[in-house]
Structure formats: structure tokens, C-alpha cells
Amino acid sequence: MQAMPETADQSKRPDKDVRPLTGNEAIARGAWEAGVRVAAAYPGTPSTEIMESLAAYPAEDLHAQWSTNEKVALDVAIGASFAGSRALASMKHVGLNVAADAFMSQAYIGVNGGLVLAVCDDPGIHSSQNEQDSRIYGQFATVPVLEPSDAQEALDLTRLAFDLSEQFDTMVIVRGTTRLSHTRSPVAIGPRSEHPSRGFVENPAKNVMIPAHARRRHTAVIEREAKLKQYLETATINRWETGDASFGVITAGTCYPYVREVLPNASVLKLGASWPLPEGLLRRYCESVERVFVVEELEPVIEKELRALGIKVEGKQFFPREGEFSPEILRAGFEKAGVLEPRAKRASWALEPLARPPVLCAGCPHTSSFMAVRASGARVAGDIGCYTLACLDPLRGLDTTVSMGSSIGNAIGMAMAGDTKPVMATIGDSTFLHAGIPSLINAVYNQANITVLLLDNHITAMTGGQEHPGTGKTLRGGDAPKVDYEALVRAIGVTWVRTVDSYDLAQMYQTLREAIAHRGVSVIISNRPCVLDPMKIKGPALAIVNEQCNACQSCMNLGCPALTWGDDTFEGRHKVKIDQSMCIGCTLCAQVCTVDCIKPAAPMTTTTVTQ
Amino acid sequence: MNRPNASGSSIESEQLRPIAAAAKAREPMNVLIVGVGGQGVIMVSKALASLAQSKGFEVKQSEVHGMAKRGGTVFSHVRFGPQVWSPTIPKGEADILVALEWAEGLRWLAYLKPDTGIFICDTKRIVPPFACLNRRPGSPLRYSRETPAEVKAHVAEGYAIDATHMAEELGNERVGNVVLIGALSTALDFSAEDWEKSLAQFVPKKTIAVNLDAFRLGRNWIAEARTNPAKIESPATKTAAPAHVPYSVRLEITAEWCKSCDICVKLCPERCLRLNEERIAELAQPEKCTGCRLCELLCPDFAIKVHLDSPKQGVAA
Numbered sequence: 072m073q074a075m076p077e078t079a080d081q082s083k084r085p086d087k088d089v090r091p092l093t094g095n096e097a098i099a100r101g102a103w104e105a106g107v108r109v110a111a112a113y114p115g116t117p118s119t120e121i122m123e124s125l126a127a128y129p130a131e132d133l134h135a136q137w138s139t140n141e142k143v144a145l146d147v148a149i150g151a152s153f154a155g156s157r158a159l160a161s162m163k164h165v166g167l168n169v170a171a172d173a174f175m176s177q178a179y180i181g182v183n184g185g186l187v188l189a190v191c192d193d194p195g196i197h198s199s200q201n202e203q204d205s206r207i208y209g210q211f212a213t214v215p216v217l218e219p220s221d222a223q224e225a226l227d228l229t230r231l232a233f234d235l236s237e238q239f240d241t242m243v244i245v246r247g248t249t250r251l252s253h254t255r256s257p258v259a260i261g262p263r264s265e266h267p268s269r270g271f272v273e274n275p276a277k278n279v280m281i282p283a284h285a286r287r288r289h290t291a292v293i294e295r296e297a298k299l300k301q302y303l304e305t306a307t308i309n310r311w312e313t314g315d316a317s318f319g320v321i322t323a324g325t326c327y328p329y330v331r332e333v334l335p336n337a338s339v340l341k342l343g344a345s346w347p348l349p350e351g352l353l354r355r356y357c358e359s360v361e362r363v364f365v366v367e368e369l370e371p372v373i374e375k376e377l378r379a380l381g382i383k384v385e386g387k388q389f390f391p392r393e394g395e396f397s398p399e400i401l402r403a404g405f406e407k408a409g410v411l412e413p414r415a416k417r418a419s420w421a422l423e424p425l426a427r428p429p430v431l432c433a434g435c436p437h438t439s440s441f442m443a444v445r446a447s448g449a450r451v452a453g454d455i456g457c458y459t460l461a462c463l464d465p466l467r468g469l470d471t472t473v474s475m476g477s478s479i480g481n482a483i484g485m486a487m488a489g490d491t492k493p494v495m496a497t498i499g500d501s502t503f504l505h506a507g508i509p510s511l512i513n514a515v516y517n518q519a520n521i522t523v524l525l526l527d528n529h530i531t532a533m534t535g536g537q538e539h540p541g542t543g544k545t546l547r548g549g550d551a552p553k554v555d556y557e558a559l560v561r562a563i564g565v566t567w568v569r570t571v572d573s574y575d576l577a578q579m580y581q582t583l584r585e586a587i588a589h590r591g592v593s594v595i596i597s598n599r600p601c602v603l604d605p606m607k608i609k610g611p612a613l614a615i616v617n618e619q620c621n622a623c624q625s626c627m628n629l630g631c632p633a634l635t636w637g638d639d640t641f642e643g644r645h646k647v648k649i650d651q652s653m654c655i656g657c658t659l660c661a662q663v664c665t666v667d668c669i670k671p672a673a674p675m676t677t678t679t680v681t682q
Numbered sequence: 683m684n685r686p687n688a689s690g691s692s693i694e695s696e697q698l699r700p701i702a703a704a705a706k707a708r709e710p711m712n713v714l715i716v717g718v719g720g721q722g723v724i725m726v727s728k729a730l731a732s733l734a735q736s737k738g739f740e741v742k743q744s745e746v747h748g749m750a751k752r753g754g755t756v757f758s759h760v761r762f763g764p765q766v767w768s769p770t771i772p773k774g775e776a777d778i779l780v781a782l783e784w785a786e787g788l789r790w791l792a793y794l795k796p797d798t799g800i801f802i803c804d805t806k807r808i809v810p811p812f813a814c815l816n817r818r819p820g821s822p823l824r825y826s827r828e829t830p831a832e833v834k835a836h837v838a839e840g841y842a843i844d845a846t847h848m849a850e851e852l853g854n855e856r857v858g859n860v861v862l863i864g865a866l867s868t869a870l871d872f873s874a875e876d877w878e879k880s881l882a883q884f885v886p887k888k889t890i891a892v893n894l895d896a897f898r899l900g901r902n903w904i905a906e907a908r909t910n911p912a913k914i915e916s917p918a919t920k921t922a923a924p925a926h927v928p929y930s931v932r933l934e935i936t937a938e939w940c941k942s943c944d945i946c947v948k949l950c951p952e953r954c955l956r957l958n959e960e961r962i963a964e965l966a967q968p969e970k971c972t973g974c975r976l977c978e979l980l981c982p983d984f985a986i987k988v989h990l991d992s993p994k995q996g997v998a999a
Contacts, residue, residue: 091735091743117746197746221742221769254744254769255731325769332768398772417774419792420836425785425826427718427810429754446948464815465951623976624817628951632753635809636823642990643819644974652855665979 087259094251097222097258098189099124101229102159103132105185106266109151110135111144113505114534115163116198117252118191122161123537126546132263137531137538137546140475140505141166145173145188152186152242153278155269157233161189164205165474169506171208174242176280178212179288181240181295183272185233188214191247194368195395198249198533200455200474202393204369209244209346213292215299216244216346217308218324222256228308228343233266239299240291246345248368250325250395300347308343311356318410319360321353321373321384325396326366332398333405348376357382364389364408368396431460433633434608434655436573436599440497440526441468442629442663443579447587449495449522450485454478454507456499457533457601458526465630469497476506483510483519493587495522501531501539504554508563514592515564522586523594525556526573528601536604544605560594567591573599576662602655610656612672613649619668620646626660626669634660710740710763711870712771716790717782718808719753722859725884726780727758729863733872733880734762744769753810755786780866782845782859783808785826787833794837801837802865802904804858805830806846817951817972819929819990841865841907848899854889857896864900874901931973932989933965939985946977946986 092100098121102110110133112122125135138144141162151158162170167190174188190208193199209216217232219225225247232243276284303309319338322330323345330339340356342348345367357363357377365374365386374386389404390396405411431438441461444451445468453459453469454477461468471481482496498507503525514521531537538544543553560568567589571582579597586593602608615637622641626634633655637648649660651672661669713730717723724745731743739762746757759771773793778800781787787803794801813824830842845861860881867877878894885893942961954967955977963986965971978988 091731091741249746250744250769253746254742256742256766256769257735257740328767328769332772335767397770398768402772417796419774419796422788422791422826422828424789425810426812426824427753427755427785428812429719430811432753448944448948465811621975621979623974623979624951625949625976625979627811627814627817628949630811632811634811634814636814640819642975644817645814645821645823665976 087261089257089259091255092222092226092258092260093120093253093255094219094222094225094247095120095191095253096124097219097225098161098229098245098247099128100258100260101226102187102189102233103128104226104261104263105187105230105233106157106264107133107159107187107233108156108184108266108268109133109148110159110161111138111147112136112161113138113141113144113166113169114531114537115141115166115191116534117193117247117249118161118163118166118189119534119537120252121189121191122546125159130547135546139540141169142173145170145177148186148188149173149177149180152182152184154184154271156184157186157266158184159187159189161191163199164190164192164203165199165201166190167205167208168203169475174208174214175212177242178214179280179285179292180278181288181291182236182242183269185236185266186242187229187232187236187245188242189229189245189247191249191252192369193249195249197395200472202369204372205244205246206345206372207370209246210372213296213347214242214244215239215344216246217343218246218345219251220324220327220341221251222254222258224343225251226258226260231308235302239295239302241295241299246324248325248395296347300349303344303347303349304351306343306349309349309352310339310341310343311352312339312341314338316360318362318364319356320364320366321356321377322366323373324368326368326401329396329398329401330366333402333411342373345373348373350380353377353380354382357384362410364405364410366390366396366401366404369393428463429460430463430630430632431457431466432602433631433650433653434602434610434657434659436528436597436601436657437461437526438466438629438631439573439576439579439657439659440524440597441466442576442659443583444468444495444497444524446580447495447583448492449587450490450492452478452481452485452494452496454496454498454502455533456502456526457528458497458499463630465628475502476510479507479510479514479521479523482521482523483514483517486519486521487517493522494520495524495587497524497526499532500525500527500529500541500556501537503556504540508559511560511565511592511594512563519592520590521592522583522589523592524583525560525594525596527556527596527598530601530604532601532604536601538605542605556596560596565592565594567593568596569594570596570598573597574657574659576659602657608655612651612654612656613658613661613669614651614672615647615649616668616670617646617648619666621666621668622646623665625663625665628663629659631660708764710761710766711778712776713760713778713780713866713870714757714771714776714790714793715760715780715782716755716757716786717804717859718786719756721756721782721808722856723756723758723782726782726859726863726866727760729877729880729884730760730866730870731762732883733876734760736876736880737872739763740766742766742769753808755789757786757790778802778866778869780862782806782862784842788826788828791833791837796838798838800869801833801840802862802869803830803833803840803842804845804862805842806844806858817974819973841904843900843903843907845900848903849896852892852895852899854892854896857889857893860885860893860896861900861903864897864902865904867897867901868904874898929973929990929992931968931971932991933971933977934987934989935963935965936985936987937962939983941983943982945980945982949980950977 148158148160478496622644633653636645834840846858849858954970
């Protein structure tokens with residue numbers, strides 16, 4: 072084992088209160104310490120816990136809210152900044168696409184109260200539809216991007232981001248990744264510093280983006296970028312860690328710990344901001360070493376900039392442009408580059424790993440909805456939520472998924488293009504409120520012949536159970552008005568609307584058939600709460616009467632995780648058994664059983680609900 | 683670099699084997715904890731991380747949320763030492779792999795240090811719906827077939843422990859993960875008292891007693907497994923696949939009785955039926971048909987009969 076790198080001292084604040092925090096908790100703490108007054112977000116993995124953590128701080132300190140979508144969240148934060156208070160919006164990478172319109176124009180306006188945008192990317196696509204690199208948004212809008220490498224930096228850089236925002240009159244992005252968001256490490260925390268409101272500053276030339284104003288603001292934005300570059304030439308958030316001069320590594324954010332893991336003694340330039348880049352510092356660093364490697368996840372943002380400066384660097388030929396980095400990937404890249412000695416490869420035991428994709432929960436109301444969808448024979452435009460999992464066997468119930476709210480628009484296009492099957496859109500309650508309403512209005516306006524299945528499970532389920540305008544609760548748990556979907560849909564102009572209990576399979580089948588038969592826009596609201604949130608639902612379990620089971624496996628069509636093969640067979644096919652601890656007694660399997668052999672495991676009692 | 687009370691030497695203590703040999707000097711101790719959503723993987727890693735931190739180590743604990751609740755794979759990397767860089771454990775560098783489910787343990791085996799890694803695995807099998815999709819008679823369950831004995835032969839030190847069953851005997855199947863914490867505790871140089879203190883912070887107050895019992899049960903089980911390995915051999919998990927009888931499927935469809943209701947077409951699990959031009963059901967993709975009889979059972983007019991023909995015996999079953 073080689074000696075420790077001398078500059079890496081993580082116990083700089085021995086006198087402070089040190090707590091284990093995740094990156095998300097640290098961003099929230101940093102914002103709170105910086106005196107944030109208004110914070111808004113739409114949930115999205117891996118960013119969700121930022122706003123949940125902020126809601127744990129006193130309501131007197133800040134207002135925190137779930138907004139209906141990321142654009143609304145950013146607009147709320149921008150509004151608070153206009154009003155002179157420090158404000159934060161948080162979202163996942165694809166959420167910034169939704170907010171991009173406001174984001175790009177706000178970049179021209181700048182701030183009054185400090186404005187910070189926490190964006191969490193998902194390299195490796197653990198729970199997203201793509202792995203776009205948000206740093207490019209910083210470059211696109213000429214907005215600085217700070218990149219923490221661990222939870223301590225997440226706190227420190229978030230605090231700093233508010234100061235920089237006010238100092239340079241710009242929104243500041245704090246960019247994390249899944250690994251930062253969900254890694255817990257020790258963080259020295261501090262007190263909150265209050266920043267009284269600066270009050271609204273009336274300045275139409277800066278705040279009202281009409282062409283005449285915007286042209287002048289664009290000049291200001293370019294000047295601002297130069298000032299930021301000047302600041303970053305000497306800022307301490309960039310760390311030059313000296314080492315062997317034969318090669319050096321330029322890196323930022325969550326790649327830095329991987330670099331240190333495999334190259335404990337190397338010369339490293341760790342950038343605290345991945346946009347904009349300080350030219351002088353980069354040139355001086357690159358001259359100090361013989362070879363320069365750029366290590367960055369996803370797109371070659373820093374590498375391209377260095378090449379544009381005419382500096383010879385190596386990077387993406389050794390380190391992939393897709394997926395999440397790991398010490399192994401960095402080691403392989405540095406071995407290929409001839410910097411590290413190849414390690415002896417050891418033959419490992421070749422095991423075929425078990426396929427265990429995520430599935431809909433036992434008793435999930437989406438299961439029956441998609442049994443009915445599947446039997447309807449429709450072409451199905453899907454959307455984003457737990458129900459996207461219904462694309463897998465055995466439900467195989469949806470044909471497309473693009474982005475939040477796309478299903479209804481996609482269905483209109485399919486119908487207009489003349490798909491031979493009846494066309495259906497399936498969309499969850501939270502997704503419908505997020506981005507489904509404009510496209511449903513569009514369907515009515517353009518008289519599309521489609522069926523919309525609104526899967527109302529009373530929660531934002533996929534991200535772990537967050538409240539939304541349809542749940543009647545706010546982020547902090549207070550009461551709120553509740554969206555009445557049926558009234559909303561009728562007000563848009565839909566004449567055919569029905570609400571169905573998801574657990575009544577026959578009713579679901581029948582209603583879907585009638586909805587498809589209706590010419591024009593028909594809307595079905597399937598209504599049953601999520602079995603996990605806001606409370607875990609567990610009713611009395613069902614069991615198979617083994618002697619009666621004919622192994623038709625009709626119930627296996629549900630893909631319910633409580634159903635697996637039993638030990639016995641019939642005609643060589645496996646009979647089915649029910650895992651009593653998982654079964655919640657939703658009765659869907661009993662409803663599809665061809666020989667009526669699924670019965671309550673114990674004599675019926677009333678359903679129990681446990682928190 | 684050392685924290686005041688983080689002494690690297692303390693984790694090299696002699697008395698409790700295996701104290702993963704590689705945890706010497708300044709390298710961090712790497713513990714990988716894996717399982718299936720809902721089993722309590724994160725609780726195990728939090729209890730360990732909190733304990734290590736209270737002893738003055740730098741700790742990083744990294745996991746990926748999102749799909750975890752939905753029956754998917756869950757894993758948590760815990761690294762602690764005087765200095766920890768990467769939040770994830772590089773492949774082949776885990777000192778200890780704790781698995782709460784059998785096939786999940788096998789999935790992550792390659793992360794163990796080949797010469798010194800310790801494998802502690804519950805023999806509990808959580809079979810996913812994906813493993814049971816084939817309706818053909820005699821089709822095997824798509825679940826890992828390796829036995830504990832085979833796995834033990836491939837790791838430096840392995841323990842297959844029926845922790846879930848032990849937890850059930852304590853009267854609370856949910857404390858299986860704590861039985862495994864008990865087993866894990868023997869491989870790290872923290873005192874039992876410290877472990878119990880850490881555990882108490884992470885379990886509901888009402889269940890502290892049963893959790894402490896589970897912890898001690900796991901700890902004692904390992905002690906016994908070391909002194910008398912043969913006695914604690916867990917039952918083999920290899921199950922023989924049912925004998926496969928070759929057969930071909932023939933659908934006898936009585937066109938006069940079919941009223942084109944479409945039920946068989948829409949509910950066929952393999953989607954191999956269709957309505958022909960006369961709107962009569964027919965088998966469009968015979969190679970996909972498994973002979974599951976669902977269409978025969980669902981047809982309201984008894985228009986479909988499924989024959990499973992075996993070349994030797996004529997008609998089977």
C-alpha cells in the first residue's frame with residue numbers, strides 16, 4: 072500500500088459537529104445554512120430527498136413545497152429571488168429539460184436574492200429514461216456549475232453557490248449525481264446565517280425580457296462569464312494537488328474519489344466548478360506535467376474546452392462516455408493508457424446471475440389496470456411512473472414510453488397517423504398533473520379518437536411516495552385542496568368520463584371496451600391507493616387450494632411477486648403457491664383463476680391497515 | 683491522517699478470526715451488503731456505518747435507491763478506515779459480503795477478495811416472478827442452482843445460514859437481517875456491546891429485545907459453525923427439475939361453436955392465437971404455444987380443446 076496523498080485531509084474541522092449525511096441531505100443543509108427562504112421541487116430520483124430534507128427544517132426558516140412540475144418549481148424559486156429572498160429549486164437531470172425555458176431566460180435576468188438550482192444527474196441510468204449531462208446546460212445558458220465530490224463539499228459548495236449567485240448576479244447550478252445523492256459520509260455542519268429580504272427591485276430593463284432589454288442583457292451575461300472565469304483562476308474550490316510530474320489528471324465532482332482510489336499519489340487538478348473554466352490555471356497545470364488526462368463521467372465537457380484552448384489532453388479514448396464510473400473502470404483506462412501496471416487477471420467463477428428486474432408490488436392496483444389494457448388489444452402509449460414496469464413480461468401492456476406526460480400527445484399522433492388498433496394512453500395521477508393536462512386539452516381540441524387511462528393511485532409512487540395536488544396534503548403534511556379529476560377532465564371538454572375501482576377486474580375490462588367504442592376522447596380514472604404509500608396496506612392473505620389447482624397459471628399473467636411455482640405439478644406444469652407474507656389479499660388472482668381455487672388463507676376478518 | 687481514536691491496528695486483533703487480513707495498515711475495510719427490496723439491507727449497513735463512525739473511522743456508505751422498493755436488487759457498500767476515497771467497493775476488494783438472499787449473494791460473489799474474502803449468506807430464496815414464466819411442462823425454475831457446498835468451495839471462507847428460519851423461530855421473521863448482523867459481528871473487531879448499542883438505534887423500540895436475541899443467535903451460530911462445521915450444514919437448495927416429457931401441442935377448434943368473442947386471443951399468455959378472416963379463433967404461432975390450456979378453460983362455448991401429443995405414448999395426460 073502506498074502512502075496517503077498529503078493534501079487529502081478530511082478532518083479539517085475537528086471542533087465542529089460532524090454528522091453522517093447523504094449528498095442530498097448535505098445540499099439541503101447547505102441551503103438551510105445559507106439562509107434559503109423559499110425552496111421548490113418536483114420529486115425525481117436521485118434528487119427527491121433534497122426537498123424532503125429541507126421540509127424537516129422549521130417552517131419559520133423557509134417555505135418548502137412540492138410543485139406540480141420542475142418548470143413551476145424553478146419559476147417559484149425565480150419569483151422568490153425577484154422578491155429579494157434566497158431561493159432553491161431542485162430536480163433530476165431530465166427535470167431541467169422541463170424547466171429549461173425558464174432556466175434559459177433567467178440566465179439573462181440574473182438574481183436579486185441568491186438563486187441556486189440543484190440538479191442531480193443519473194450516470195448509469197439507475198432510475199431514469201436517459202443519462203444526459205447537465206453540465207452542458209450550464210455551458211448552454213452561461214450559468215456556473217459547481218460539482219461537489221462528497222457530502223461535505225455538497226454542503227460547502229451549496230452555501231458558496233448562494234454567495235456567488237449574489238456576487239456575480241447569476242443563478243448557480245450545484246450538480247450532483249446518483250452516487251453523490253445516495254452516499255452517506257461525515258459532514259461538519261454549521262449554523263444558519265440569516266439573509267433578510269432585499270425587497271423587490273424595480274428594474275424593467277433587467278427583469279422584463281423584451282427584445283430591446285434582452286439584447287443588452289446578453290452582453291451583460293458575456294461580461295459576467297469573464298468575471299466568473301477571473302474568480303475561478305484563484306478560487307480555493309479548485310485544488311491543485313501536486314505529485315509525480317510524468318502525468319496529471321484533471322477531474323471534478325464524483326469522479327475525484329475514484330481517481331484518488333486508483334492513483335493515490337498522482338498530480339491532480341480537482342475543479343470545484345466544471346463551468347466556466349479558468350484558462351490560465353488550466354494552462355499552468357497542463358505545463359507542469361508531461362501528459363494530461365481528463366477524467367469526467369458522461370460527456371467530454373472539460374476535455375473539449377481544453378482542446379479548444381489548443382492544449383493536448385487525453386480522456387475519452389480511455390474512459391467511456393456512457394455509464395457510471397467506478398474504480399475498476401478508471402483502473403482499466405489508466406492501464407490502457409500505460410500509466411498503471413496491468414493487474415494479473417484472475418479467472419472468477421462464471422455464474423449466470425439471476426434476472427431480478429423491479430416489479431409491480433403484490434396488490435399493486437396498476438396490475439389489474441394493465442391486465443385489462445392488455446386484453447383490450449389497444450396500441451398503448453405509456454408514461455413515466457411505476458406502471459412503466461408493466462412493459463415487461465408477463466403484463467407486456469405498453470408499447471412506448473418517452474418522457475413525463477408524453478403518453479397523451481403520443482397517442483394523439485398515433486391515432487392521427489391511422490394506427491389500425493384502437494389507441495390508448497396510460498398516465499399516472501402525478502404525471503398527469505405534471506404534464507398531461509395540456510396534451511389532454513389538445514386531444515379534445517383536435518378531436519382525437521383516443522382513450523386515456525388515468526391511473527390514480529393517490530400518490531407520486533415511483534419516487535417513494537410524495538404528496539401532489541391530487542392527494543390533499545402538502546410537502547409538510549398540511550391539508551390542501553384536492554384536484555377533482557373528473558371535474559377537471561369534464562371542464563376541458565371530455566364528455567365520456569368514468570371512474571372505476573382498479574380491483575374490480577371485470578368492471579375494468581368492460582369499461583375499457585366501452586371507452587374504446589366511444590368515438591372521440593374518452594377518459595377512465597382507475598382509482599385505488601398505492602399499497603406502499605402513504606401507508607402500507609396489508610389485508611388477509613389468500614392461498615391456493617392445491618388439490619384443485621389445474622396449473623393453468625392464469626394468475627401468473629399478473630406478474631404478482633407473491634405468486635411463484637409450488638412443488639406440485641399438473642400435466643407436467645407447475646402448480647402455483649402464494650407467499651403469505653407478501654400477499655395483501657387484493658383478490659386479483661382469485662378473479663382470474665379458471666377453477667376458483669384461490670381462497671382466503673384464514674377465515675375472513677376485517678382488513679387491517681398498518682402504518 | 684489518523685483520527686484521534688481511529689487506530690488501524692485495532693482491526694488487526696488476533697483473537698477473533700477472520701478479521702479480514704487485508705484490513706491492515708491504511709486500507710479501508712470493505713463490507714458489501716446485498717439483498718432484495720424490503721429485506722432490510724439499508725438497516726444493516728446503517729447499523730455498521732454508525733458503529734464504525736462512533737469508533738472514529740471515516741465511513742462511506744453508498745447505495746442506489748429508486749427501484750429498491752419494487753422487489754429489485756438492493757446493495758449497499760460500506761467502507762471504513764482512516765481514509766476512504768471511492769464510495770463504492772472495487773470488484774474483488776470486498777473483505778466481507780453479507781447477503782440477505784441466496785441468489786443475491788451469488789450475484790455479488792465476484793466482489794469478494796479471492797484469497798481472504800468472507801461470505802455470509804442467508805439461504806432464504808426469494809423467487810422473482812421472472813423465474814416462473816415458462817408454462818411448458820417440465821420447464822425448470824430460472825433460479826440459481828448452486829448449492830451452499832459448491833459456493834463454500836469457491837470462497838476463502840463461507841457461511842450459509844438459514845437466518846430467516848431462525849428469525850421465524852424467534853417469532854419475528856423480519857429480524858432475519860439482524861441474525862446476519864450477529865454473524866457479521868464476528869468478522870469485525872467491534873465488541874458485542876457496541877454492536878448492540880448501535881442496533882438499538884435502528885430498530886423500533888418495541889422490538890429491541892427480539893432484535894438483540896436475533897443478534898446473539900447469529901453470533902453464536904458462527905461460533906458453532908467454526909468449531910463444528912459439519913453439524914450446521916444447511917440443507918441443499920438444489921432441487922431436481924421435473925422430468926421433461928417431449929410433446930407437441932394440437933389445438934382442436936370447433937369453428938361452428940366459436941362466436942368470435944376474442945377472449946382466448948386476448949388472454950393467451952404467449953399471444954399465439956388470432957381470429958382468422960372468418961373471425962374464427964386459430965393458432966397463429968404454434969411454436970410459441972405451451973399447451974397451458976388457458977384458452978380451453980376460458981372459452982365460454984367449449985370451442986377449443988388442447989391436445990398434448992407425445993410421440994411415444996400418443997396422447998399424454
